[in-house]
Amino acid sequence: xxxxxxxxxxxxxxxxxxxxxxxxxxxxxxxxxxxxxxxxxxxxxxxxxxxxxxxxxxxxxxxxxxxxxxxxxxxxxxxxxxxxxxxxxxxxxxxxxxxxxxxxxxxxxxxxxxxxxxxxxxxxxxxxxxxxxxxxxxxxxxxxxxxxxxxxxxxxxxxxxxxxxxxxxxxxxxxxxxxxxxxxxxxxxxxxxxxxxxxxxxxxxxxxxxxxxxxxxxxxxxxxxxxxxxxxxxxxxxxxxxxxxxxxxxxxxxxxxxxxxxxxxxxxxxxxxxxxxxxxxxxxxxxxxxxxxxxxxxxxxxxxxxxxxxxxxxxxxxxxxxxxxxxxxxxxxxxxxx
Amino acid sequence: xxxxxxxxxxxxxxxxxxxxxxxxxxxxxxxxxxxxxxxxxxxxxxxxxxxxxxxxxxxxxxxxxxxxxxxxxxxxxxxxxxxxxxxxxxxxxxxxxxxxxxxxxxxxxxxxxxxxxxxxxxxxxxxxxxxxxxxxxxxxxxxxxxxxxxxxxxxxxxxxxxxxxxxxxxxxxxxxxxxxxxxxxxxxxxxxxxxxxxxxxxx
Numbered sequence: 001x002x003x004x005x006x007x008x009x010x011x012x013x014x015x016x017x018x019x020x021x022x023x024x025x026x027x028x029x030x031x032x033x034x035x036x037x038x039x040x041x042x043x044x045x046x047x048x049x050x051x052x053x054x055x056x057x058x059x060x061x062x063x064x065x066x067x068x069x070x071x072x073x074x075x076x077x078x079x080x081x082x083x084x085x086x087x088x089x090x091x092x093x094x095x096x097x098x099x100x101x102x103x104x105x106x107x108x109x110x111x112x113x114x115x116x117x118x119x120x121x122x123x124x125x126x127x128x129x130x131x132x133x134x135x136x137x138x139x140x141x142x143x144x145x146x147x148x149x150x151x152x153x154x155x156x157x158x159x160x161x162x163x164x165x166x167x168x169x170x171x172x173x174x175x176x177x178x179x180x181x182x183x184x185x186x187x188x189x190x191x192x193x194x195x196x197x198x199x200x201x202x203x204x205x206x207x208x209x210x211x212x213x214x215x216x217x218x219x220x221x222x223x224x225x226x227x228x229x230x231x232x233x234x235x236x237x238x239x240x241x242x243x244x245x246x247x248x249x250x251x252x253x254x255x256x257x258x259x260x261x262x263x264x265x266x267x268x269x270x271x272x273x274x275x276x277x278x279x280x281x282x283x284x285x286x287x288x289x290x291x292x293x294x295x296x297x298x299x300x301x302x303x304x305x306x307x308x309x310x311x312x313x314x315x316x317x318x319x320x321x322x323x324x325x326x327x328x329x330x331x332x333x334x335x336x337x338x
Numbered sequence: 339x340x341x342x343x344x345x346x347x348x349x350x351x352x353x354x355x356x357x358x359x360x361x362x363x364x365x366x367x368x369x370x371x372x373x374x375x376x377x378x379x380x381x382x383x384x385x386x387x388x389x390x391x392x393x394x395x396x397x398x399x400x401x402x403x404x405x406x407x408x409x410x411x412x413x414x415x416x417x418x419x420x421x422x423x424x425x426x427x428x429x430x431x432x433x434x435x436x437x438x439x440x441x442x443x444x445x446x447x448x449x450x451x452x453x454x455x456x457x458x459x460x461x462x463x464x465x466x467x468x469x470x471x472x473x474x475x476x477x478x479x480x481x482x483x484x485x486x487x488x489x490x491x492x493x494x495x496x497x498x499x500x501x502x503x504x505x506x507x508x509x510x511x512x513x514x515x516x517x518x519x520x521x522x523x524x525x526x527x528x529x530x531x532x533x534x535x536x537x538x539x540x541x
Contacts, residue, residue: 018384307386321484
């Protein structure tokens with residue numbers, strides 16, 4: 001009887017931990033989906049692994065307060081630690097080889113509020129839900145030549161992404177990209193009204209199309225060089241545009257963009273003032289967990305922020321344990337370490 | 339009431355056979371809280387569904403509640419002590435009982451602190467809900483985070499194993515030895531425990 005009670009307790013614990021359910025999509029499996037951890041990946045983010053840090057401010061104009069009571073939307077200037085990045089698990093990828101670019105921000109407000117967000121240059125997410133994303137990772141990592149075809153047949157929502165990847169112009173600068181939050185969040189205003197909102201960062205810089213071949217000729221780190229030189233001359237700016245869903249708009253599926261005629265609110269300007277290499281930069285140790293939200297913004301029925309939070313935490317736990325492998329300088333002058 | 343120990347001068351003369359009502363309440367409340375905590379902990383690390391966020395949002399305030407209760411309980415334990423173990427309890431079991439209880443106390447206090455320190459070292463805001471945010475107790479540090487995270491997650495399994503051992507020992511006392519040790523902490527009133535002596539004011 002004693003053995004029975006203890007055994008059942010232990011089994012319940014093992015079940016909860018997922019040890020009896022090898023098919024459960026755990027954070028570990030999701031992160032492993034990005035491929036084997038080769039030596040050059042140690043200590044780096046498991047996805048969006050190549051990036052460069054920036055600091056700047058978010059100048060809120062106050063208009064966002066119509067949607068959310070969060071302090072970050074009240075008129076004022078708030079410090080930002082951010083990161084431009086490439087959507088690849090390879091920290092040594094050449095800049096011209098990666099189709100999807102990203103922007104992450106971490107904004108602090110004087111009330112102790114904090115808002116972390118990771119955005120991508122695609123206007124929608126490639127797939128509808130985290131399970132489909134894992135299936136996409138499996139298919140793209142598969143040696144079976146039919147794997148991608150089978151995936152696309154089972155997940156027709158991938159089609160617009162394929163079209164975007166083929167037709168959207170490449171640019172030669174992180175500063176010329178529009179970055180899309182993609183996921184829907186709930187904004188609650190002072191009166192307690194709640195609305196579903198997605199956001200984008202609209203660049204002030206005019207995009208100049210460039211072919212990936214041309215870009216490749218300018219070196220493996222062309223985007224990092226370009227943004228460093230650009231910001232050294234003058235800050236770059238983006239307008240934070242909030243898009244409000246109409247009743248019935250799909251909030252749970254980030255692969256479905258909302259119609260362009262939806263109400264938008266321009267809430268302020270992101271000003272990028274200084275670029276620093278990631279190796280000793282202030283963004284290096286930040287986990288851009290999209291569920292770190294200020295009071296007045298919360299998660300919706302979109303399943304991705306929770307999945308991203310769980311997977312990012314796993315990625316952070318892994319890379320912080322591998323920190324000794326990361327090529328940091330720890331304050332030593334450039335070139336002091338091999 | 340068995341909790342009335344009288345003046346300090348008479349306390350040592352009283353041989354209590356049960357833990358005080360305060361101690362029993364704390365024990366069973368914390369048993370439920372800690373078991374829930376361990377299940378939530380392994381559960382949240384096993385899923386990427388929206389349940390993850392719900393579980394994390396319970397894990398943090400519950401952990402701090404356990405820390406507060408554990409400190410309170412340690413104070414109560416130091417003040418009221420424990421009923422004596424049966425005189426005929428073999429020495430190895432006696433030692434096991436003493437060591438495992440102090441290990442359980444240590445884990446009740448250390449685990450929440452490790453969790454708090456781990457989140458601090460990771461630079462996460464430590465939100466307990468209801469607008470309450472705890473200050474970080476460490477500066478952000480990758481290496482330290484890795485050490486703390488490893489301790490927090492590995493000690494959770496040690497904690498659960500100890501609880502199973504504690505449960506097995508409790509049942510062994512209740513069902514095999516029938517020596518009153520289980521009854522000392524049983525979640526029932528004094529009157530329903532046969533042979534229990536309720537100290538009176540005269541003692």
